[in-house]
Each structure stands twice: as C-alpha cells, then as structure tokens.
Amino acid sequence: MSDLNKLGLAEARDMLRKGETTSVELTEACLKAIDEADALNTFVHKTPEIAMERAKAADVRISEGDAPSMCGLPVGIKDLFCTKGVDSQAASRILEGFKPEYESTVSQQLADAGAVMLGKLNMDEFAMGSSNETSAYGNAISPWRRGNEDTPLTPGGSSGGSASAVAADLCLAATGTDTGGSIRQPAAFTGTVGIKPTYGRCSRWGIVAFASSLDQAGPMTKSVRDAAIMLETMCGHDPKDSTSADLAVPNFEAMLTGDIKGKKIGIPKEYHMDGMPEEIESLWAEGRAMMKAAGAELVDISLPHTKYALPAYYVIAPAEASSNLARYDGVRFGHRASLAAGDGITEMYEKTRAEGFGHEVQRRVMIGTYVLSAGFYDAYYNRARRVRALIKKDFDDVFAAGIDAILTPATPSAAFGLGEMSDEDPVKMYLNDVFTVTVNLAGLPGISVPTGLDHQGLPLGLQLIGRPWEEGDLLNTAYALESAAGFVAKPGKWW
Amino acid sequence: MSIDKDTAARVAKLARIKVEEDALPALAQEFNTILGFIEQLNEVDVDGVEPMTSVTPQRLKRREDVVTDGNQQDKVLKNAPDAREGFFAVPKVVE
Numbered sequence: 001m002s003d004l005n006k007l008g009l010a011e012a013r014d015m016l017r018k019g020e021t022t023s024v025e026l027t028e029a030c031l032k033a034i035d036e037a038d039a040l041n042t043f044v045h046k047t048p049e050i051a052m053e054r055a056k057a058a059d060v061r062i063s064e065g066d067a068p069s070m071c072g073l074p075v076g077i078k079d080l081f082c083t084k085g086v087d088s089q090a091a092s093r094i095l096e097g098f099k100p101e102y103e104s105t106v107s108q109q110l111a112d113a114g115a116v117m118l119g120k121l122n123m124d125e126f127a128m129g130s131s132n133e134t135s136a137y138g139n140a141i142s143p144w145r146r147g148n149e150d151t152p153l154t155p156g157g158s159s160g161g162s163a164s165a166v167a168a169d170l171c172l173a174a175t176g177t178d179t180g181g182s183i184r185q186p187a188a189f190t191g192t193v194g195i196k197p198t199y200g201r202c203s204r205w206g207i208v209a210f211a212s213s214l215d216q217a218g219p220m221t222k223s224v225r226d227a228a229i230m231l232e233t234m235c236g237h238d239p240k241d242s243t244s245a246d247l248a249v250p251n252f253e254a255m256l257t258g259d260i261k262g263k264k265i266g267i268p269k270e271y272h273m274d275g276m277p278e279e280i281e282s283l284w285a286e287g288r289a290m291m292k293a294a295g296a297e298l299v300d301i302s303l304p305h306t307k308y309a310l311p312a313y314y315v316i317a318p319a320e321a322s323s324n325l326a327r328y329d330g331v332r333f334g335h336r337a338s339l340a341a342g343d344g345i346t347e348m349y350e351k352t353r354a355e356g357f358g359h360e361v362q363r364r365v366m367i368g369t370y371v372l373s374a375g376f377y378d379a380y381y382n383r384a385r386r387v388r389a390l391i392k393k394d395f396d397d398v399f400a401a402g403i404d405a406i407l408t409p410a411t412p413s414a415a416f417g418l419g420e421m422s423d424e425d426p427v428k429m430y431l432n433d434v435f436t437v438t439v440n441l442a443g444l445p446g447i448s449v450p451t452g453l454d455h456q457g458l459p460l461g462l463q464l465i466g467r468p469w470e471e472g473d474l475l476n477t478a479y480a481l482e483s484a485a486g487f488v489a490k491p492g493k494w495w
Numbered sequence: 496m497s498i499d500k501d502t503a504a505r506v507a508k509l510a511r512i513k514v515e516e517d518a519l520p521a522l523a524q525e526f527n528t529i530l531g532f533i534e535q536l537n538e539v540d541v542d543g544v545e546p547m548t549s550v551t552p553q554r555l556k557r558r559e560d561v562v563t564d565g566n567q568q569d570k571v572l573k574n575a576p577d578a579r580e581g582f583f584a585v586p587k588v589v590e
Binding site for chain 1: 498503506507509510511512513514522525526528529530532533534535536537538539541544545546547548549550551553555556558567570571573574575576577583585586587588
C-alpha cells in the first residue's frame with residue numbers, strides 16, 4: 001500500500017496487528033515523506049537510523065503478539081524533549097550541540113511502548129511564541145495555504161513543527177507541550193487534534209522547562225481516537241517529577257463511545273470577545289448546535305476573571321522562565337561566548353546569554369526578572385498568583401454546578417502569514433492564546449478539535465475544556481464533536 | 496509605573512544578559528508595553544485571596560533520604576563547553 005504515512009495511529013495499529021503492513025514499511029514511508037518536505041522545516045534533527053532500528057524491533061515484538069497500541073508507530077518528538085544522544089536544543093542557540101545523556105520520561109514511555117522516533121521537531125525557542133517564528137532553526141511552515149496564494153503561513157506555536165508535520169502526513173502523530181496554548185493553538189491552525197492533559201498527568205522530567213507550574217506534554221494527532229491512544233502511553237506517575245500525579249491511567253480509547261446524551265456543556269459568555277471575526281462566532285455556534293443535536297444540554301455559564309488570564313500569565317510564565325533559564329550560563333552545557341582579554345565570569349554569563357537567547361526569550365527572562373525583583377514581587381508576582389487562584393475558582397464553581405465540559409473557540413483567528421505579526425507589539429501576538437491560557441492557569445485538560453474552514457480555506461478549531469483528571473470523558477465529548485463536524489479537509493501538497 | 500533606560504539596564508544586569516547601550520531605549524519601551532498590559536491586574540479585588548502555589552492541592556510525595564544516583568562524572572561533564580580534570584572550567588573567579 002502506498003501513502004502509509006497518511007495513516008492515523010489507530011488505522012496503522014490495526015493494520016500492523018492484522019499483518020497488513022510492517023513498522024519498517026510505515027517508517028520508510030514517513031522517512032521518505034520527511035525528506036521530501038524540507039521546505040516545511042519541521043524535522044530539524046532527523047534520526048533515520050534510530051527509527052529503522054526501532055521499527056525492526058517493533059516488528060519482532062508485533063509478530064510475537066501482545067504488543068502495546070503504540071508499538072511500531074512512527075512519531076515525531078518536539079525538540080523540547082530531551083532524547084538520549086540526540087540533539088535536544090529547545091530551538092535555542094544556547095543549547096546548540098547539546099546531546100543529553102538521558103531520555104525524558106514521556107519519550108521513554110513512548111519508546112518502551114515500541115513507538116518509533118523519526119526525529120526532532122521545530123518549535124518556538126524554549127516554547128516561547130505562538131507562531132514558530134522565534135526558533136533558532138528558522139520558521140516552521142504550515143502545509144496549508146490561503147486559497148491560491150503562496151504566502152507562507154504559520155503552523156502556530158510553540159509546537160509548530162509538530163502540528164505542521166502531522167498535518168502534512170510526515171509522521172502519524174507527534175508530541176507537543178503546552179504552557180499557554182502551545183498544543184491547542186497550532187492544532188487549530190493546522191486542522192489537527194491536540195490535547196493538553198490535566199497538570200500532573202504527564203511527567204515533566206526531561207522536558208526543557210519553561211514555566212514549571214504551567215507546562216504539560218500532550219499528543220498532536222490526526223484524530224481524537226489517536227489522541228486517546230497516544231495520551232495513554234504518555235501519561236503516568238513518575239517519581240522523578242514531584243508534581244506528577246500518582247493516579248491510575250484509564251484506557252482512554254475504550255471510553256470513546258460518542259454518547260454525550262445528557263452531558264452539560266458550558267458556554268462561557270466571556271469568550272465572546274470584542275472584535276472577534278464573525279467566522280469564529282459562527283464556528284462556535286455550529287459547535288453548540290452539534291453538541292445539542294448529539295443530546296447534550298447547553299448551559300450558559302460565566303467565568304468572570306477570563307479577561308485577566310493573559311495578563312496574569314504574562315507575569316507568572318516569565319517569572320518562572322527567568323528562574324528556569326538561569327541554568328543557561330555557559331558552564332554546564334550548550335553555548336559559551338568567546339571572551340575578550342580580561343573578561344571575568346560575569347562577562348561570560350552576560351555575553352553567553354546575549355548571544356545564546358533570541359529576542360523574545362531575552363524579553364521574557366527580563367520581564368520575569370523585573371516582576372520578581374525586590375519592591376515589585378508583591379505588586380506583580382503575588383498579585384498575579386492571587387488572580388490565578390480566582391481564575392481557577394471560576395472553573396471550580398461551574399464544575400461544582402454540574403458542568404461536564406466547556407465549549408469555546410480554540411483561537412481568535414485562522415493561521416496568519418509568517419512575518420505578518422512581526423511589526424505588531426508583543427501583546428498582539430500574546431492575544432493568540434486568549435482562549436487557551438485560562439486552562440493552563442487552572443491546570444485543566446483542554447483539547448482542540450478541527451471543525452471547519454474559513455473563507456480562505458484554512459482550518460479552524462473549537463476547544464473543549466474538561467474537569468481535572470477526566471481526560472477520558474473529555475476525549476469522548478471531543479469524539480462526539482469530531483464525528484458531528486466530519487472535518488476531512490487536508491492541505492494540497494505544494495512542497 | 497514607567498520603566499526608563501536606567502531601569503532597563505538594571506534589569507538586564509540582574510538577568511545577566513548583555514544589552515548594548517543603544518538598545519536600551521527600545522527595550523524600555525517594550526517593557527512598558529508589556530507592563531501596561533499587566534497593569535489590568537490592579538482592577539481585580541484580591542483581598543483575602545491566597546497566592547496560588549499549586550493548581551492541584553496535593554501534598555508533595557516524600558521519599559527515603561538515601562543516595563539513588565551518582566558515579567557518572569563523565570556523563571555530567573560530557574556537554575560542558577570547557578571541562579578539565581573532572582571539573583567545569585570557568586574564567587578565574589578568585590584572584
């Protein structure tokens with residue numbers, strides 16, 4: 001069969017189990033697709049040798065029977081995950097040449113389940129960005145285009161390479177991470193599915209830290225079923241991450257019944273933003289109609305502190321980043337600036353960090369430094385943490401009132417052209433995360449599902465937000481939405 | 496609260512990032528834009544609200560206070576820009 005790279009995880013798994021294909025064939029198809037897609041700049045470190053070795057091992061395991069779902073399935077890994085012996089530089093110059101001596105827990109769990117790593121995927125530097133334009137590797141490019149135009153579009157960010165690679169069928173699925181929307185926004189921009197699980201579901205160990213109280217890993221896939229399969233493998237308690245939850249991981253795929261009769265779906269009035277494009281409003285209205293037609297009950301709800309989520313995020317995330325990124329000092333790993341005669345250790349730090357960090361990362365580290373500095377800590381950092389508590393309480397209250405899930409738009413627009421936002425002030429770019437960032441602040445699971453196209457033929461997504469630890473129920477609601485929407489559009493191959 | 500050039504220079508110093516003198520005014524301007532956005536938080540009544548430390552009210556797990564790892568000096572030093580005789584090497588710190 002040709003075009004094996006176009007399969008999703010579930011279909012490929014079923015074919016492997018029936019002996020209709022092999023992991024080697026799947027992997028070769030993906031490696032070929034990757035080599036033909038350098039124009040998308042998604043795979044920034046290719047690992048064909050590792051891939052073929054794992055594919056062969058997976059085929060043996062499958063032939064012996066009883067292989068896990070992910071066994072033999074080729075996936076891409078975001079560059080934020082440390083992968084043993086393979087470049088892992090978080091798309092930053094400061095980690096150039098860094099080859100970890102260890103493997104992140106999530107990528108190890110995928111490897112243990114037999115998944116095949118094809119390589120490392122482009123992203124925004126240290127996951128700071130919403131368009132993949134802050135990467136030291138250069139922009140990742142979306143396979144989607146506006147009508148007949150050839151303007152290169154953003155695949156979103158920070159997991160832009162992951163989203164683009166999945167949408168372009170270079171891999172069956174990919175890992176992503178989400179601190180303020182970095183899985184869900186790129187998924188929405190590329191017509192793919194992305195879920196950020198509850199904070200604590202996936203171990204953060206071995207994932208380059210951005211904002212530790214917000215960061216979570218999750219899968220980026222071609223369907224909700226695939227997301228359920230891959231998420232289950234990525235989740236689980238890890239003693240090496242003290243915030244990882246010691247809870248059993250359910251069989252998420254088995255929970256996909258598509259039955260959402262009687263479920264209460266909250267529609268938050270605060271997510272009707274001023275100036276939101278009509279297309280997003282109508283997409284959301286269509287989503288509500290689909291939920292209702294599937295037997296769910298729509299309930300108008302209020303999340304009164306929504307408006308303050310982005311400003312709170314832009315205190316908390318930079319503050320945590322300024323601490324986390326203090327480790328990049330030119331001593332233990334990565335880049336060290338060449339020094340002039342007489343330069344001491346302070347000059348070494350300052351020059352190394354000026355050369356190694358890109359502009360957006362420098363800006364966020366300095367904002368974080370400022371809001372944590374003496375005299376401002378209470379006014380900015382502690383105030384933001386108090387507001388965060390109120391944002392979480394908004395969600396606690398609606399869930400306590402019986403809401404099962406919340407339906408919102410995933411993004412305030414479709415994908416924009418690369419460079420189109422570069423003249424705007426940084427706050428304009430931050431607004432991309434307006435619907436997703438609340439979910440990170442509250443630690444909740446959220447999923448983006450493609451449900452329509454805009455007038456230019458670009459994908460648009462809706463977001464569902466679930467109760468903490470109830471990813472299975474959330475995935476099932478998303479499955480019902482996906483079935484009703486019947487989104488099947490794919491980008492035409494131009495690369 | 497407006498950030499001037501001197502404050503921008505002080506923040507850059509605290510963050511240990513070298514910023515050239517002529518880049519400071521633009522940097523100060525960017526800080527002001529972002530901080531202006533953050534100022535909205537002052538509208539929120541946060542009286543009596545505890546600052547959040549963790550989204551999940553869970554007690555951190557404890558483990559036995561024993562050595563679980565070690566003896567991998569070569570691995571620890573493997574990625575260092577400058578490692579000598581089992582140590583990380585840096586410019587002279589003590590005269």
